[in-house]
Amino acid sequence: MVGKKKENGDRRRVDTSIARANATAGISVVFAGITVINALVGMKDTHSVNTSITNNEEKEESESSSLMSKEKSG
Secondary structure, three states, X not given: OHHHHHXXXXXXXXXXXXXXXXXXXXXXXXXXXXXXXXXXXXHHHHHHHHHHHHHHXXXXXXXXXXXXXXXXXX
Protein backbone atom coordinates (compact mmCIF):
# COMPACT_ATOMS: atom_id res chain seq x y z
CA MET A 1 0.00 0.00 0.00
CA VAL A 2 2.80 2.41 0.72
CA GLY A 3 4.04 2.12 -2.85
CA LYS A 4 0.60 3.01 -4.28
CA LYS A 5 0.26 6.09 -2.05
CA LYS A 6 3.70 7.36 -3.04
CA GLU A 7 2.88 6.85 -6.70
CA ASN A 8 -0.28 8.98 -6.39
CA GLY A 9 1.70 11.72 -4.62
CA ASP A 10 4.30 11.73 -7.37
CA ARG A 11 1.58 11.89 -10.01
CA ARG A 12 0.08 14.96 -8.32
CA ARG A 13 3.46 16.65 -8.35
CA VAL A 14 3.84 15.91 -12.05
CA ASP A 15 0.31 17.19 -12.76
CA THR A 16 1.01 20.35 -10.77
CA SER A 17 4.30 20.87 -12.59
CA ILE A 18 2.64 20.44 -15.97
CA ALA A 19 -0.12 22.89 -15.05
CA ARG A 20 2.40 25.45 -13.83
CA ALA A 21 4.53 25.08 -16.98
CA ASN A 22 1.46 25.53 -19.21
CA ALA A 23 0.38 28.63 -17.29
CA THR A 24 3.84 30.16 -17.49
CA ALA A 25 4.15 29.40 -21.20
CA GLY A 26 0.69 30.85 -21.83
CA ILE A 27 1.61 34.10 -20.11
CA SER A 28 4.82 34.28 -22.14
CA VAL A 29 2.97 33.77 -25.41
CA VAL A 30 0.42 36.48 -24.56
CA PHE A 31 3.20 38.90 -23.60
CA ALA A 32 5.07 38.19 -26.85
CA GLY A 33 1.88 38.70 -28.86
CA ILE A 34 1.20 42.05 -27.21
CA THR A 35 4.80 43.08 -27.88
CA VAL A 36 4.48 42.23 -31.59
CA ILE A 37 1.19 44.14 -31.87
CA ASN A 38 2.76 47.19 -30.24
CA ALA A 39 5.70 47.03 -32.61
CA LEU A 40 3.44 46.80 -35.67
CA VAL A 41 1.31 49.72 -34.50
CA GLY A 42 4.48 51.72 -33.85
CA MET A 43 5.78 50.98 -37.33
CA LYS A 44 2.46 52.03 -38.85
CA ASP A 45 2.45 55.31 -36.91
CA THR A 46 6.06 55.97 -37.87
CA HIS A 47 5.25 55.33 -41.53
CA SER A 48 2.38 57.82 -41.50
CA VAL A 49 4.57 60.43 -39.81
CA ASN A 50 7.39 59.85 -42.30
CA THR A 51 4.94 60.05 -45.20
CA SER A 52 3.55 63.30 -43.88
CA ILE A 53 7.05 64.76 -43.48
CA THR A 54 8.01 63.64 -47.00
CA ASN A 55 4.84 65.16 -48.45
CA ASN A 56 5.53 68.46 -46.67
CA GLU A 57 9.13 68.50 -47.92
CA GLU A 58 7.98 67.82 -51.49
CA LYS A 59 5.39 70.59 -51.21
CA GLU A 60 8.00 73.04 -49.93
CA GLU A 61 10.40 72.07 -52.73
CA SER A 62 7.73 72.57 -55.36
CA GLU A 63 6.76 75.94 -53.90
CA SER A 64 10.37 77.13 -53.78
CA SER A 65 11.04 75.96 -57.35
CA SER A 66 7.93 77.75 -58.58
CA LEU A 67 9.06 80.92 -56.79
CA MET A 68 12.48 80.61 -58.38
CA SER A 69 10.98 80.23 -61.84
CA LYS A 70 8.75 83.27 -61.26
CA GLU A 71 11.77 85.32 -60.19
CA LYS A 72 13.70 84.26 -63.31
CA SER A 73 10.83 85.10 -65.64
CA GLY A 74 9.86 88.30 -63.85
